Amino acid sequence: MAYKQEYQASIDDPTAFWGEKARALDWYRAPQTVLSTDENGIYRWFADGELNTCYLALDYHVANGRGDQLAVIYDSPVTDQQRKITYAELLDEVASCAGMLEDLGVGKGDRVVIYLPMIPEALISMLACARLGAVHSVVFGGFAPPELAVRLDDATPKVLLTASCGIEISRVIEYKPIVDKAIEMAAHKPDHCVVLQRPQARAEMQDGRDLDWREAVAAASPAACVPVKGTDPLYILYTSGTTGKPKGVVRENGGHAVAMKYSMSAIYDIEPGDVYWAASDVGWVVGHSYIVYGPLIHGCTTVLYEGKPIMTPDAGAFWRVIAEHGVKALFTAPTAFRAIKKEDPEAELAKQYDLSCLQTIFAAGERLDPPTYEWLAEKFRVPVLDHWWQTETGWAIAANMHGLEPMPVKSGSSTVPVPGFNVQILDEAGNRVAAGEQGFIAIELPLPPSCLATIWGDVERFKENYLETYPGYFTTGDGGYIDEDGYVFIMGRVDDVINVAGHRLSTGEMEEVVGKHPMVAECAVIGRSDELKGQMPMGLVVLKNAEGADPDTIVSELVAMVRQDIGAVAAFKEALIVARLPKTRSGKILRKTLRAMVDGDDYVVPSTIEDPAVLDEIKALL
Numbered sequence: 001m002a003y004k005q006e007y008q009a010s011i012d013d014p015t016a017f018w019g020e021k022a023r024a025l026d027w028y029r030a031p032q033t034v035l036s037t038d039e040n041g042i043y044r045w046f047a048d049g050e051l052n053t054c055y056l057a058l059d060y061h062v063a064n065g066r067g068d069q070l071a072v073i074y075d076s077p078v079t080d081q082q083r084k085i086t087y088a089e090l091l092d093e094v095a096s097c098a099g100m101l102e103d104l105g106v107g108k109g110d111r112v113v114i115y116l117p118m119i120p121e122a123l124i125s126m127l128a129c130a131r132l133g134a135v136h137s138v139v140f141g142g143f144a145p146p147e148l149a150v151r152l153d154d155a156t157p158k159v160l161l162t163a164s165c166g167i168e169i170s171r172v173i174e175y176k177p178i179v180d181k182a183i184e185m186a187a188h189k190p191d192h193c194v195v196l197q198r199p200q201a202r203a204e205m206q207d208g209r210d211l212d213w214r215e216a217v218a219a220a221s222p223a224a225c226v227p228v229k230g231t232d233p234l235y236i237l238y239t240s241g242t243t244g245k246p247k248g249v250v251r252e253n254g255g256h257a258v259a260m261k262y263s264m265s266a267i268y269d270i271e272p273g274d275v276y277w278a279a280s281d282v283g284w285v286v287g288h289s290y291i292v293y294g295p296l297i298h299g300c301t302t303v304l305y306e307g308k309p310i311m312t313p314d315a316g317a318f319w320r321v322i323a324e325h326g327v328k329a330l331f332t333a334p335t336a337f338r339a340i341k342k343e344d345p346e347a348e349l350a351k352q353y354d355l356s357c358l359q360t361i362f363a364a365g366e367r368l369d370p371p372t373y374e375w376l377a378e379k380f381r382v383p384v385l386d387h388w389w390q391t392e393t394g395w396a397i398a399a400n401m402h403g404l405e406p407m408p409v410k411s412g413s414s415t416v417p418v419p420g421f422n423v424q425i426l427d428e429a430g431n432r433v434a435a436g437e438q439g440f441i442a443i444e445l446p447l448p449p450s451c452l453a454t455i456w457g458d459v460e461r462f463k464e465n466y467l468e469t470y471p472g473y474f475t476t477g478d479g480g481y482i483d484e485d486g487y488v489f490i491m492g493r494v495d496d497v498i499n500v501a502g503h504r505l506s507t508g509e510m511e512e513v514v515g516k517h518p519m520v521a522e523c524a525v526i527g528r529s530d531e532l533k534g535q536m537p538m539g540l541v542v543l544k545n546a547e548g549a550d551p552d553t554i555v556s557e558l559v560a561m562v563r564q565d566i567g568a569v570a571a572f573k574e575a576l577i578v579a580r581l582p583k584t585r586s587g588k589i590l591r592k593t594l595r596a597m598v599d600g601d602d603y604v605v606p607s608t609i610e611d612p613a614v615l616d617e618i619k620a621l622l
């Protein structure tokens with residue numbers, strides 16, 4: 001029982017376990033202190049170790065015979081382009097990009113915001129920051145200027161890196177006007193904005209502040225790796241919480257590198273030299289961990305795909321990439337498979353390709369629903385493995401540990417806790433519940449390496465959000481249960497976070513935007529089940545004075561406001577004008593009941609409801 005032994009060892013003696021795993025990396029100074037607590041009483045990993053994440057991802061491999069191996073395969077159906085980059089070439093490009101950043105005054109601990117589409121420069125600039133010990137913060141391209149502005153103010157970067165445009169299927173999205181607007185809105189102004197001009201759009205440059213990427217890199221000398229401490233931050237990645245202000249999850253160099261290295265073999269069963277493809281975006285945590293850092297630290301070839309599962313050009317796009325590049329493991333969000341299945345239910349397009357290289361399919365970002373699981377398993381005849389994780393952890397909390405010991409799959413379950421994660425199901429009072437009983441999913445402390453130890457600049461918010469609900473535990477925000485065999489079943493968020501097409505969004509944030517409309521008295525945004533995207537946001541809106549108001553006009557104004565303030569990625573397209581919202585006697589909106597009602601599920605009218613008739617009024621409108 002390799003898994004059981006490994007898991008037990010990780011829980012019984014985390015220090016010995018992770019101390020041993022850390023030896024797989026080439027540290028400048030091996031950590032003597034594996035686990036410690038900091039001045040805030042928070043567990044930290046490898047505090048006195050010294051390393052450089054970019055060195056581990058590039059220089060180490062070039063020095064050890066992988067210089068000529070492909071590090072990155074950039075495959076871009078939207079520009080009809082491909083580029084293959086070896087480890088030696090990538091090292092040169094990253095060192096020059098780091099040199100450019102150094103010339104702009106970026107050093108250890110400084111922040112750099114990266115707002116780029118899925119092009120090699122995204123990955124190159126992340127590694128360049130890591131090389132200097134600078135802290136990158138990548139912002140997903142689908143976010144609108146106000147979202148970028150909030151992140152600029154929170155991360156206070158010296159430099160912002162961007163491109164003239166991104167391409168959504170065939171639509172060219174100009175990035176520079178978004179960036180200019182965000183800088184105008186933000187109180188913090190980066191000293192410089194470096195722009196990669198793409199042929200599909202030409203960015204207007206601002207004298208003094210903006211620099212041309214290619215010219216600036218050409219003028220720079222390569223920079224060397226700067227050693228950092230295990231606990232020094234590698235990146236900040238903002239994620240949605242329950243309020244409007246996104247949380248800056250801080251990832252530390254040491255724990256992250258150890259977890260990345262371990263997971264590539266223990267979870268993904270991948271060897272150095274293999275081709276690995278996470279079809280996600282560098283703007284999300286999956287992209288950070290498994291497009292960039294995991295595969296490169298492990299010496300693999302990573303695929304950087306600038307396209308969609310469908311329409312670029314068809315639902316066979318993923319199968320083409322797999323066959324053409326010899327992908328051994330594919331990792332994506334279930335939504336992508338649902339989109340493919342909808343277009344090509346019999347997977348006819350897959351038959352055009354030789355997929356014999358593909359050994360496993362991994363899914364995460366949202367629950368892998370049983371029909372999608374069954375379709376994949378039947379059509380592709382390889383293990384289809386759901387695994388559960390969050391931006392906060394940076395890697396899987398529950399998974400089928402395929403590289404240790406493949407376990408039988410139970411449809412609807414993300415399998416078992418990953419070594420290091422002491423996953424427990426708690427009731428409201430914090431007591432552990434029996435097997436099979438649903439509750440709040442918490443992880444007993446210490447969390448394993450790579451998990452966040454603070455929110456950027458706000459350790460109190462970190463403690464309050466994650467550590468104070470159940471002392472001794474980290475609360476995940478997810479609900480679910482563990483069955484008699486120890487299998488973990490995730491049933492969804494227990495807070496105001498929703499998952500739309502595998503993208504994590506806050507309904508609270510959308511409510512703040514909707515609430516700004518002058519006609520809106522109050523509103524609730526809930527996640528409604530959606531066959532393709534898993535969930536879609538839906539607004540229920542009470543107007544200040546409904547008389548004479550045209551509901552269709554107001555709804556389209558609300559849709560436009562959310563798109564403008566948060567971005568297209570919020571996919572807020574539906575709102576219903578209602579006379580009243582259902583509330584408890586103390587004034588709390590009954591969102592759970594609303595959600596069940598909108599989905600057509602059975603629901604119990606809560607005893608705390610102020611006026612049950614409100615539910616009937618809304619039901620009549622659906």
Ligand code: COA
Pocket residue numbers: 140141142143166168173279280281284286308309310332333335336339364365500501502503567568569570571
């Ligand atoms: N830059 C700018 N706009 C973007 C964007 C980006 N990087 N990514 C998405 N958008 C826009 C889309 O164009 C779309 O705009 P629209 O409302 O004008 O059509 C909107 O944001 C919503 O995007 P999305 O939710 O992705 O829906 P879609 O209908 O464009 O595509 C899928 C549907 C299923 C093809 C797509 O959601 C997908 O590939 N999902 C996989 C999810 C994934 O990789 N998740 C990462 C976590 S693992």
Ligand code: AMP
Pocket residue numbers: 239284285363364365366367368386387388389390391392414476477478490492493499502503504
């Ligand atoms: P993110 O931080 O964007 O990775 O989103 C994390 C959230 O996505 C989790 O808290 C879950 O609600 C959801 N999630 C991720 N993976 C899974 C999964 N395999 N099964 C169910 N939910 C998942």
